[in-house]
Amino acid sequence: MADTEQKKKGLGSVVINAERCKGCGFCVEFCPTHCLELSEQYNAKGYHPPQLAIPEKCTGCNMCGLLCPDFAIYGFLFKKKQK
Amino acid sequence: MTEETMDVDISMPTNTVEEFLRMERMPHIWCPGCGIGTTVNCFAHALETSGLDLKKVSIVSGIGCTGRVAGYMKLDSFHTTHGRALPFATGLKLANPDLKVIVYSGDGDLTAIGGNHFIHAARRNVDMTVILLNNFIYGMTGGQVAPTTPIGATASTAPHGNFEEPFNLPYLAESCGAVYVARWTAYHVRHTTKAIKEALLKKGFSFVEILAPCPTLYSRRNKLGDGLDQMKYYKDNSKIQNDADTKTVGLGFQGKIIVGKFVDKDKPTYLDSMNEFYAKKFGDKYAPYKG
């Protein structure tokens, strides 16, 4: 939770299992807020996994998770802390 | 600056799809850009929100790339012979009507070699859900022509192009008696998830056709780019027409795609019909068949 004060957060975020990714590009293309991009990094199989380029735009809608044929990414909503 | 900046609890849930998968068998065999895995997400989410008792859910598939779905699902799963998932599923369901039986297979498996079984299972209105993944090709065996391959597309056994009229699957399903008929594409993940859930909860023979990319064979042979290009084609060319007349939803090569829920009606299932019929005939002597 270190960098939460400064950065604006979106409504949610993603979890990426880079090693499972096969670089199909579905998540990047169809993310409704276009907050994902393919990274420059390679995974062990030589694919470019996605990364959350613009975290504050992530709505946690999980469109990426539904689209991913390799179960390599999913989105989640931040829970509001109970006061 | 403020919150979104209010205190939030960043909990990291797991990907709930994984609860439905045999994770020890990952990675799966499907190609980069193949749409099958996408539909599995939809299926898993539909199951999750359906309220069904997962112990009672059985998945039956045939042979082919889509046929491999059964092997990856953490459910009672049956990977049967080519084309014969439906009769196996019929036996399974009629032996134990408490089971929720799902047939998940490909276009070639279900409508070529399995065509006869398809029309009879629909005719009988056996209570089961059929998820047919249509990638217009026989993928597993290297890209042969299928009864769904559009006119003009090439395949390894139609190298000069296919001239055979393909099936209009929603029309076929409706005319054989299916009570729920829908078509979506792998791009339409939310609609697909909703349709699968409706189909799961529907009594009778419910049918969902999902168009999905086969980048390695169908797309590559026909110079259609990769899986993502095919998904973009689905997005740009699909028109949602719920309640469309299924006669009109046939598919051409890279043409317009009509998606939607076309049929949603009620009819007694095979067992309902049987029990009602025999009760009438035998009166008190007949105990309704429950498995």
Place this chain on the structure above:
Amino acid sequence: MKADPKGVMAGAYFIDGDHACAEGAIAAGCRFVAGYPITPSTEVVERIAERFPLIGGMFIQMEDEIASSIAIQGAVWGGKKAMTVTSGPGFSLMMEHIGLAAMTETPCVFVDVQRGGPSTGLPTLPGQADMMQARWGSHGDYGIIALCPNSPQESFDLVIKAFNLAETYRVPVLLMLDECVGHMTERVVIPPADQIEIAPRRYWEGSQEGFLLFKAGADRVPPMVKAGEGYNVHVTGLTHDERGYPVMSAAAQEKLVRRLVDKIRLNAGAIVEVREDQTEGADIVIVSYGITSRVAVPAIERARREGAKVGHLRLITAWPFPAKRIRELSRTVSCFVVPEINYGQMVREVERCVAGRTRVERVSHGGGAVHDPKDIYAKIMACGKE
């Protein structure tokens, strides 16, 4: 365990082999039948269709034999004892699924009421030419059990045995009738349910944790489960490991398929059943099965009256073949005579086991009728002349 009295029509009847077979299946606890009409087997499913609704059974006439032969397997995994019934052309169609049942170790019964072949052949007349197909008909290596009744009474008795063997060895079992046995009407005694011994399905009774659907016990037979209990089984026709997950390797093949073959081969001692009459000290032994075993009797009796020392060995189990017994007899017998309504099928097994130690003569009949006992007698006497 004993038969369920609800299905057992105890009493003495005058019915044909097909009908007796249906009653035997019911007595054995079969409550799912999927079939397709084909002469001369149709009467089996017709009787099942008549009887099942009031005893809680499920009969469905499927769209073809291919569907029938796999619908029964779905029913088995749904928890039922299941059977299908056919004749030659349908038997050929069912071959892929007999292999599937063997590979997935799905206990079920396939009845073949043999008729003249090949192809459409002689639908209403007898043949015994599916015997090798019964053993080898599906592609690949596997073990299988096949039984041969020679009367309506045996059609009743042996279908029960077929179900019991299927459950004991988690294997498909074939019941090889022929048109004569199927269509002959004779006295059949159906005992009361408490006198009928039934083998229950060998359901796993241990904990679900770590259960392996294809891990065999010492007898090479794994335990069974059914869908709907939370086991999350995986059943596939692909070569698989003990979990049931596909494994594409020669090592997995050796481990699995060798066991499927050995399961029957090395348990043959407990499975094989023959009926012998005066084979001890015999000079000539007739090896027969099905209707031919009855036609052979007058021939044998006539030969004996004329002083020939003739024994009769009748196959109850055609597969596994009683190799050990034939080998034993081949040391003392001067000639085996094998009459069959085919151009030589089970005789090849006799020849294989005899391995040249003594004479083996065939009495072939192409089909369409039973042998004339005179032809069998003539062959017996010709043997004796050596």
